[in-house]
Amino acid sequence: MKPDQTAWFDANLIAILVAINPRGLKGVTVKSQFGPVRDAWLGYAKDLSAACGMQILKAPANISAEQLMGALDIEASLQAGSLIMSKGLLKRVEGNLLLLPMVERMDLQAIALISQALDEKNTVDGDTHFGVIAFDESDSADEFISPRLLDRLAFELYLDQFAMADISQSLEVDAQDIHEARKLLPSVKCDDEYVEVMTKAGLSLGVISLRANLFALETAKTLAALRGLQEVGQSEVIDAARLVYTPSKRMQIPPEMEQNDQADQNTDDHQDDRDSEQQPEDPQNEPETSDQQNQEQPSKEDLEDIIVEAVKASIPPQFLRQVKQSTRSGKSASNSSGKSGAVQKSFFSGRPLSSSKGRPNDGRRLDILKSIRAAIPWQRLRGMALSDSQQKTVRSKIDFRSEDLHIKQYLRRRGTVTIFLVDASGSSATQRLAEAKGALEELLAECYIRRDEVAMVSMRGAKAEIVLPPTRSLARAKRNLATLPGGGGTPLAAGFRAANEMAISLERKGLTPIIVIMSDGKANVNLNGVGGRAGAHSDALMAAKELRLKNHRLLFVDTSPKPEVLAQELSSAMAAQYFPLPFTSSGKKISQAAIQLANY
Structure with a gap:
């Protein structure tokens, strides 16, 4: 099988794992531009979600904190004469998957609220869990997904490496397989030795995030449940590490370690060659020796080396080179194109920010909706201070005060x-x-x-x-x-x-x-x-x-x-x-x- 075809099956497998265990794995980051390959993967994920009774709710790229957490419903409040709060997206997405397009351009406050919800809802109450599918569409080094959100998602996909010929076939999984895996998942156990091996392999690869090791354990259990196993085996451990330990989670690996590992590997290869030359040939004992090797399980050290090599082999070389270059050059070098100059707040043009209190003078623009939201909670108190005749006059109007007015703000980059x-x-x-x-x-x-x-x-x-x-x-x-x-x-x-x-x-x-x-x-x-x-x-x-x-x-x-x-x-x-x-x-x-x- 071609490597790209195998990688596409891994992308299918990640969608299956997120559909089975969105609470433990929390989601996936998809690094890809808009195109037929990404549409094919998203369609595959939607079919799996529908089979599990879940929906994929799409969030706008410019979503605000009020849209996420819920805010005052102006129309309903005016009609009912009392405060009515609308449901936020984080409330409506419970039990479903949240799709974040252009996540690299999303407001940091919105990212922080989503990250907080992933930590709280996926641990405190099992009925309120949700998963995240984040599309990273950045095409330059000055745009990147927030590390806060990236660290909270188990998987990372690179779909730009695929051609249409690579995605002609996909893994076939029906709703019954997913339901049986979900039912079996709570009873799946993992031996402490496998946990220790995965942790050591992560350290060897430069993984410093504790969440990555927890995601690897959850992935191994979910794979075992999908395969109908009660306990995690060697193949599940290797596959879990290969899927979770992506380049973004192993950016801190020092180059000296890679050089030393390569030198040690060359030394071991030379030693194995010498041993094979010195060992006498015995044709009669060859079948027995091979059978013994097949029956023997690898030691902890050997399994750790197998995991490390499997992770390195699964990472596309071009993406690994990009990660190393960005790590060596630093943040200032990564921002070498596209935008420059300091940023400053402006009241006239630029990227929209949250509105602030103020009066619309000197060309400043009034934020009408924000001003109405600020005035509505005070209508009853302000009405009590008026006489009966004044109340009849202003009953159909909104009583505005100067402190209710909000003006629009923008973030502009200086030339x-x-x-x-x-x-x-x-x-x-x-x-x-x-x-x-x-x-x-x-x-x-x-x-x-x-x-x-x-x-x-x-x-x-x-x-x-x-x-x-x-x-x-x-x-x-x-x-x-x-x-x-x-x-x-x-x-x-x-x-x-x-x-x-x-x-x-x-x-x-x-x-x-x-x-x-x-x-x-x-x-x-x-x-x-x-x-x-x-x-x-x-x-x-x-x-x-x-x-x-x-x-x-x-x-x-x-x-x-x-x-x-x-x-x-x-x-x-x-x-x-x-x-x-x-x-x-x-x-x-x-x-x-x-x-x-x-x-x-």
Whole structure:
């Protein structure tokens, strides 16, 4: 059988296990874009749910806390003259499955409420349990599912690896099989040795979540119930670990362990080869020996190794590489595309947030529904304070007060402007400027996607000069860069002051400035335009401390052939990220460092 076909059967098996034991397994995360493969898997899961008497309730991607927990029913309250609360989605989903589309874009408050409900309803009361099917449709590194929810779901599927030919066949399970498995599940037992082996195998794989080990145990029991067994066996343990220990749950595995494991494996293979060469051949004893091996059960250590190898073999290599790269690069590197700049609240445009109390003046928008919800609970008390004639007049109206008014809020991401401060002095200016131009053009290409801008300040002679104002125009940038001269002194202090003033001006306009300094740190012109290294370095340190006081995002690129002590001193004084300039792919590396700094 082809590996992709086997993986598709595993995806079917996960849907079956969630249908049998949604309380213990809690759900599955499906990493997939919209398409026929995902529709086929969801249709398979719906058929299983219908056979079990369950429904799959779909939650909107922008669901609010009030929709989840229940809120005041305005229409019913107005008609009845009393407070009537509507049922929230978490109440209606009891005994069913909750489908979360685009979970990577879901509000964090909604994720927290769903996670809390999974912990409470699936443990306190067996009649209120529910499962979750979360669709992760992120196509870039800056969008990802909340780790809080991911840790609470037993399984993780990658459906983008399948073609239509791989899903032509599916596992056949009827409603009777599921009902019998549910009936048998409470009586299934698992030996403590198997629990210990699964836990040790998880630690070997880098699994640090306690929930993952509990999910592996629940999965093994559910598999045994599905297969009609009273006790968990070796095959159930291996399959459970293979299905549960997914890449997201083993991201913390250190590379040194993998290298040591590989070295130990190679050593064991060589030792086995030597033993097989030294062992004399006896054809008469071969059948008896093979029969004994088939009857012997593997030891704890051997079973642990079998589980580890089974888990590694079941993970698609491309996804494992992505996880390792994201772990090494960190959060700032993972956000290297798509969005940048700080976020701020706005009353006019952006991503909708929960409304806040306030008056709709200065162009702020009134949230009518939120204001009505805030006013209705007080109608009876406010009516008691009125006279009989006033009550007859306002009986058909809502008595609003200023404290009831709510205005809409939005979350808007500020634009980013990267300021390149280039040391264009000396005999090697041509090389530095060529690297700066390459970095600028690389960064400009990203700006078309990120909607950012770049600017350039040149330091040469006795002053600093703005050679490229903030722009997104690639043609204008190339035109200005082509005519940029080089040579002369190095007025670092004047350059730092010019970049600081530009950054302050951009912050006043609501933009996020990033300053990328390209210099060897050897200042020889002070603020007065007079030569002298001692005075010039002292002024440069003072200007660097001024940059630090403004708390700008700074990247100091050392253009010396070797890391320069003066450059490191200036970088430390301004609290900048120090970056020695490489000689290969420098433009790309500088632009990547600036983009990572933008998302810090």
